[in-house]
Amino acid sequence: MAVRRKPTKAELRRQRMEELVNFPLDWLEERSGLIGGVRYFLFRNVPADVNWMQTLGSAALTAFLVQAITGVILAMYYVPSAATDPATGKPVAWESIVNISDGVFMGWLVRGMHRWGASVFIILMFLHMGRVFLFGAYKYPRELNWIIGVLILVMGMMEGFTGYLLPWDQTAYWATVVGINLNGTAPFLGPWLAQFLRGGQEIGGETLTRFYSLHMLVIPGAIMALIGLHLYLVIRLGVTSPPWSKDAAGMEPEQEEEPRLRPGLTRPVPRPAGASALQAEPGGRE
């Protein structure tokens, strides 16, 4: 057995720190595989010649997350009631929006982020869509991801439509009147769809609560699920090379010695740092 140099104090301290950091990560990995999954997601291979254009999808995702977070905060102060406040004679919903803008600390900022971020989200989705189209990234085997992306775009527009009513001012009201009546002119089911959206024959309090529920529960839930699917397919199918790439699209680099297996099978589970040290000393412990 080789004689080992005794580790210095600094080395020991460093080792202890590493153990301290690694322990919770290893604990989690051992029980869930989450750390490996996140590492696989973040450190996967992408073509060498990817382009800044290919960050547009992540940008759109970030815009959506901003909408989700600011939306949650706004929901803490917004009141979706068309009733008239007897003290002021103004609708409660509209007053709560005024309160968010003028009364709540930094409310103007959060509402502004949500209001302008909505446009940013839609614009980024369109730019991302254009990039995918121009790069030909919608082609086999990624057609399904294009379809999911279109669904996300439609859902995003429905968010815009339902969110527009919530301030409950003249613009909101008449824009929604026109929007619902546009739906109402669709053949056959249009009148029924319009009446469902209004929650009756006329726009009123029920329309407001209905749009609020759609805006903050139903559609965001659908968008999150679709984004999950979208990302799953991105990871499974990989990122496309730009059209000017010298590498033929979809080709793997030179075959590695070990055949590539499905993720999760080849990657060793990271062992605790302490465990490997112990194993290196045969006979050190029974």
Next chain:
Amino acid sequence: MEPEQPSPDTEHESLHEEQHLPPPTLWPIGFAIGIVVVLVGLVINPELISSIGAVIAIVFGFLWARDATAELRGQPLVVEPERREMREAGEGMTAPPADQQGVALPPVPETAVTRSRFLEGATLGLGGVIGGLITVPVAGFALLPSFLSQKQHKVDLGPLSTFPLNKWYIATFTVDPMQGEVSRRTAFIRNNGTVTDSKGNASPSFTIISNRCAHLGCPVQANGPTGQKFTGNPSITEHTDNGRVDLESVLPAGYGCPCHGGQYDPEGNRIAGPPVRALDRYAFEVDNGRLILLSTYSVAKVVGTGAQAKIYKYKQAGPGQHVDGPEQWFYPLQPPHH
């Protein structure tokens, strides 16, 4: 660290594992029923029904415990192996494989439902039933209220004497006081005097045009001056059962929509822009000398003016929907209106 080896203890356990399995028994089901009866009794009749449930639970609990501890108490276990009915080999059956003839496997009918398949089907089926039981009321709750009990609102616009002959007024009123300001509506009203029908019955005639644009529902405005200075008639505010009613005198040369530029003549006929038909009108009745607005109906076009006008009436349709011509076939079924 030694490589893991099965310790004597675990080996022993695995060898005798089968004997630790309790025999199938119905006692727990009876016990569960007893508990349910106790809980139901707590709601309905704590003294009587809960006591009955408690007795059931105790009796079955005792039997269950006795069964479960039989082995510990040294009583031999009688475990009946699961059996399937033997059937004579015949059509639809497979004979046991030749090399296993000696084992005498019973022939399994090809159509037999295996245990796992039955459980799979039962899980899916029960899951479907439960899903349906949850979905149907929830979906109904989400969809139906939009279409049910659309009650008609009557709006009292005040005594007939408020409306001078052949003068136009812009009336603004609250359709549903419960809904408040959001149900404020506007109509253009003209008193056409009395009209006598072919049988000689005289009845008052009013032209009451809704200001909802027949394009996409924006509020059309009267094209023309308002107020006493131009019309010679004062504007009036009344208070009726429906709350405040504003009557503003006006001299309309027609109506225009601010949203997309639809234009109408004073009778509500479309003369320009995207609307697909004439403006809707309100039905009305006269009750105790007061003008009462009823529900609206749609109008394809109006020929003539005032009391002599021929109105091409249709059931109320949403803005943008054709009521005549081939395009009406796109809207064969209208949702229930009042």
